[in-house]
Amino acid sequence: NAGVTQTPKFQVLKTGQSMTLQCAQDMNHNSMYWYRQDPGMGLRLIYYSASEGTTDKGEVPNGYNVSRLNKREFSLRLESAAPSQTSVYFCASSERGGSNYGYTFGSGTRLTVV
């Protein structure tokens, strides 16, 4: 049982380049999330998908887009990468929203924008 799988694990981009971070879960969870983690800032929610077919903005959505491709997959796209987007990105899933259930996190993507 893989849980939440993220690819790639590491990535270096030049300013202005685009890329898509992939996330897939095999736990039949309804809700999926994208967070970024920066030193001293904790985890900040970028976008989430409460259920298949829906997406909503979190705290820091600017510069990102998401796609909930199906129940398993939730991708995060950076259209024009900026150095401020250098961070560790975590995908997470939850069985039925976060209120009474914790998250299961993927292993993270360490992104550097130069």
Added chain:
Amino acid sequence: QKEVEQNSGPLSVPEGAIASLNCTYSDRGSQSFFWYRQYSGKSPELIMSIYSNGDKEDGRFTAQLNKASQYVSLLIRDSQPSDSATYLCAVNQYNFNKFYFGSGTKLNVKP
């Protein structure tokens, strides 16, 4: 004011001691509270959840919630070097899909 505040630490305790980690939150409407452990370079993993005032115990871990004072704490009894990690507090507000995380407290357990 940040939604969730934690002392960044590091908090150093000797092996076998009780480690006490604290978290305060700003929104009185918060409903669910979680503690995650994150080892360096790894992803967070859920260790405790609490929803009602009082204490909740799970093995060596005890979560304490006081909604009137807007704080939640985590006690780790008989601390082990393997408990050395960053502990993140997460608080859910009125929107069940939005959790706010504290920046974490780094715990060092010295052998």
